[in-house]
Amino acid sequence: MDFVVLLFILLLRLGPQWTAAVEDMSWTYTGLVGQSQWSEHFPECGGSSQSPVDIVTTQTKYDPGLSPLTPLGYSQHGNRPFSLYNNGHTAVIELPDWMSLGGLPWLFSAVQMHLHWGSGGPNYGGSEHTINGQSAEAELHVVHYNSELYPNMSAAMTQKDGLAVLGILIVTGEETNPAFNNIINYLSRIRHANQKVFIPAFDVQSLLPKDLDRYYRYNGSLTTPPCFQSVIWTLFHERVQISKAQLLKMETILYSSEAEDADRMLLQDNYRATQPLNHRAVFASFTAESGKELSSGEVTAIVIGVMCGCVGLAVIVRFLLKTIRMKEPEKAKEKPQEMALNCTSQAETRDERPSPQSHTCDTPGQDTLEDNNRTGKSNVV
Ligand SMILES: *[C@@H]1O[C@H](CO)[C@@H](O)[C@H](O)[C@H]1NC(C)=O
Ligand SMILES: *[C@@H]1O[C@H](CO)[C@@H](O)[C@H](O)[C@H]1NC(C)=O
Numbered sequence: 001m002d003f004v005v006l007l008f009i010l011l012l013r014l015g016p017q018w019t020a021a022v023e024d025m026s027w028t029y030t031g032l033v034g035q036s037q038w039s040e041h042f043p044e045c046g047g048s049s050q051s052p053v054d055i056v057t058t059q060t061k062y063d064p065g066l067s068p069l070t071p072l073g074y075s076q077h078g079n080r081p082f083s084l085y086n087n088g089h090t091a092v093i094e095l096p097d098w099m100s101l102g103g104l105p106w107l108f109s110a111v112q113m114h115l116h117w118g119s120g121g122p123n124y125g126g127s128e129h130t131i132n133g134q135s136a137e138a139e140l141h142v143v144h145y146n147s148e149l150y151p152n153m154s155a156a157m158t159q160k161d162g163l164a165v166l167g168i169l170i171v172t173g174e175e176t177n178p179a180f181n182n183i184i185n186y187l188s189r190i191r192h193a194n195q196k197v198f199i200p201a202f203d204v205q206s207l208l209p210k211d212l213d214r215y216y217r218y219n220g221s222l223t224t225p226p227c228f229q230s231v232i233w234t235l236f237h238e239r240v241q242i243s244k245a246q247l248l249k250m251e252t253i254l255y256s257s258e259a260e261d262a263d264r265m266l267l268q269d270n271y272r273a274t275q276p277l278n279h280r281a282v283f284a285s286f287t288a289e290s291g292k293e294l295s296s297g298e299v300t301a302i303v304i305g306v307m308c309g310c311v312g313l314a315v316i317v318r319f320l321l322k323t324i325r326m327k328e329p330e331k332a333k334e335k336p337q338e339m340a341l342n343c344t345s346q347a348e349t350r351d352e353r354p355s356p357q358s359h360t361c362d363t364p365g366q367d368t369l370e371d372n373n374r375t376g377k378s379n380v381v
Contacts, residue, residue: 026088027225028256035272038225045227050275051220052128052167055235055282060216066285068213069166069234070102074110077201084186088193088256089224090114090270093183099204101144101164104232108144108164111153113204115140115170115183116223117250119268126251127169128223128271129235136169136239137247139271140207141223157222162230168208169239170247177242179206184249192259193267209238214286223272237286 027033027041039046078096085092092114099110117138118126127136144164145156156162182202189197214237221229254267 029269029272038227042225042227044221044229045225047221047227047229048276048278049219049221049229049280050227051223051231051233052130052272052274053218053220053277053280053282054130054133054274055216057132057284060282060284062287063217063283063285066215066217066283067103068285069104069215071099071205071208071212072102073099074205074208075203077203080201081198082201083196084183084190084199085196086190086193086254086267088258088267090116090267091183091187091190091254093199095142095204096201100147101166104164106146106148106161109147110204111143111145113140113142113207115250116271117247117268118271119266120248120251125269126247126271128274129167129169130274131169136171138170138242138250140166140168140170140240142166142168142204142208157228157230159230160219161232162228163222164232164234166208167233167235169236171239171241172244172247173241175241175243176246177240179203180242180246184246187249187253191253192255192257192261194258207240209236209240211238212236214238214284216282216284218277218280218282220280221275237284 027038029035033041073096076098078098080096082096083094085094092112094112095110097109101108101110115138116126116128118124118135125135127139129139130136142165144166145153146159146162146164147156150156150159150162179202182199186197186199189195216233216235216237218233219229220231220233221227222231251268252266255264256267256270257263257265
């Protein structure tokens with residue numbers, strides 16, 4: 001352990017070169033240096049405050065002190081183009097240093113944003129964070145460092161409260177999200193790892209959900225090696241929507257392999273599994289208004305549940321009735337005649353000439369017998 005710490009400090013002294021060294025040490029999401037092996041090479045990945053996590057909404061704590069987040073300068077992108085880079089793990093957009101984030105105890109300056117996604121298929125994962133065990137199709141991360149306490153990203157990323165990351169869950173729907181085309185339309189120019197292009201600057205705030213007031217907050221880590229536990233996480237309650245075609249492009253255009261590599265490897269499923277919460281708490285900036293918060297899925301579940309309940313009850317009642325009737329087969333045979341007699345006698349007493357309605361007097365006993373025959377047959381089948 002001591003050796004690892006020493007090496008760590010030594011590497012830290014090297015600064016940027018060290019970051020390069022870490023990136024050279026190629027890790028992947030699956031395979032030999034897949035996520036279950038990350039901690040062997042990057043000790044912090046085995047820590048107790050890792051990200052992402054599954055957010056169990058009933059176990060979150062409402063914190064009225066969590067003020068709305070305020071993106072500063074997100075919409076003032078200026079004239080300088082953004083750089084879009086395939087680092088072999090995701091597509092990264094470097095952000096200008098005047099973009100920052102207010103609403104946290106310190107001012108955080110924007111550094112970069114990137115995406116995580118799956119490999120298609122309905123109900124297949126893609127997001128890193130999950131809510132009540134449910135994945136979204138993709139997730140956008142906007143990374144900031146604490147520029148009040150630290151001089152730069154490399155200095156901040158190893159420190160507690162050094163980073164603030166915004167997590168935005170992405171789901172698919174019918175409509176194209178034009179804001180995301182500012183990225184997706186250029187992915188074809190960085191198909192291979194280590195390719196970089198400049199793209200027109202755009203309004204970064206247009207990628208975020210409209211409701212920035214409702215979010216979950218917890219202390220966690222980078223979701224990729226070296227997994228430093230330095231991140232104040234904000235996961236927005238509102239999801240953003242892109243089209244299925246946009247998601248498909250995101251999932252199928254990029255390679256994790258370099259242009260020269262003989263074996264092309266699609267860059268897919270670049271999301272880490274959720275990590276144990278351990279001692280940590282997840283705070284919510286809003287209260288769960290359970291009545292209003294029912295999603296369409298929950299409503300469907302309730303409707304189906306109630307319907308199943310009714311059908312079940314009907315089956316039981318029918319079974320009970322049948323059992324009772326089966327016990328009195330003789331009486332059932334007698335009843336039709338009694339009923340018929342009753343009908344005619346009633347009709348006769350009410351009116352001398354029996355009205356046509358009197359013919360509608362049913363003989364339920366016969367129906368029951370027929371029913372029994374039918375169900376008897378179907379049981380054999
Ligand atoms: C970050 O700040 C540290 C501490 O001031 C400094 O030593 C290092 O060179 C800086 N790194 C970069 C990439 O600017
Ligand atoms: C994160 O950790 C800091 C320092 O330990 C603590 O003050 C803060 O309340 C924690 N925040 C959350 C959201 O748990």
